[in-house]
Amino acid sequence: MNGKSEIILAGVDEVGRGPLAGPVVAAVVILNPKKTIAGLTDSKKLTPKKREALSLIIRESALAYAIGRAEVHEIDQINILQATLLAMHRAVSQLALHPDEVWVDGIHAPNIPFKVKTIIKGDETVPEISAASIIAKVARDNEMIELDQEYPGYGLAKHKGYGTADHIAAIKKLGRSAIHRQSFSITGVSV
Numbered sequence: 001m002n003g004k005s006e007i008i009l010a011g012v013d014e015v016g017r018g019p020l021a022g023p024v025v026a027a028v029v030i031l032n033p034k035k036t037i038a039g040l041t042d043s044k045k046l047t048p049k050k051r052e053a054l055s056l057i058i059r060e061s062a063l064a065y066a067i068g069r070a071e072v073h074e075i076d077q078i079n080i081l082q083a084t085l086l087a088m089h090r091a092v093s094q095l096a097l098h099p100d101e102v103w104v105d106g107i108h109a110p111n112i113p114f115k116v117k118t119i120i121k122g123d124e125t126v127p128e129i130s131a132a133s134i135i136a137k138v139a140r141d142n143e144m145i146e147l148d149q150e151y152p153g154y155g156l157a158k159h160k161g162y163g164t165a166d167h168i169a170a171i172k173k174l175g176r177s178a179i180h181r182q183s184f185s186i187t188g189v190s191v
Contacts, residue, residue, distance in 0.1 A: 008063075010099035010114075011128025012092065014084050015043065015136040019161035020171070021154070021180045022144055023069045024080065026087035027136035030097055031128050035061040040130035042123040043137035055138040058131045065131075066094035067139050076183040085110040105129045151177045 014026040068090030070083035088110040101115045105122040122129040148157035154170045
């Protein structure tokens with residue numbers, strides 16, 4: 001047995017650091033070593049249809065998973081990096097199974113009571129982090145599609161809150177909504 005399969009490894013990733021609207025969402029996944037999932041990679045490299053399919057498989061076959069989030073008002077209060085770490089902390093805190101190690105995509109890690117390792121591009125190389133990236137992306141994208149109904153005119157279902165030209169034009173026309181990050185600078189838009 002190799003070292004990796006002997007420990008309970010949790011992978012963590014987030015989505016939603018860059019958008020102008022909506023929460024930042026983090027997920028943590030402990031995969032079942034007896035159930036290999038083909039096609040795991042960085043969620044951004046997958047089509048929405050493939051992400052949805054993989055998210056369902058991950059949720060059904062993982063030993064444990066959880067989702068954490070930080071809301072727009074928290075992002076505005078503590079900044080996006082701290083909000084991201086808070087979302088990660090919330091996700092890990094909800095795990096039903098305690099991991100031996102938590103591997104986090106990127107260079108920043110939440111303050112959690114487990115051995116932590118950060119891995120640049122971990123969402124491309126570590127299946128547990130890839131799985132977390134997929135679950136987080138699907139959860140946040142689905143939420144943004146729902147918020148499009150509540151906040152029409154911004155095109156949230158299409159761009160998921162990211163700063164596209166259409167989204168910036170909508171903000172210039174309609175102003176910022178309750179789900180827009182007030183602390184984020186938007187060129188040509190007064191706060």
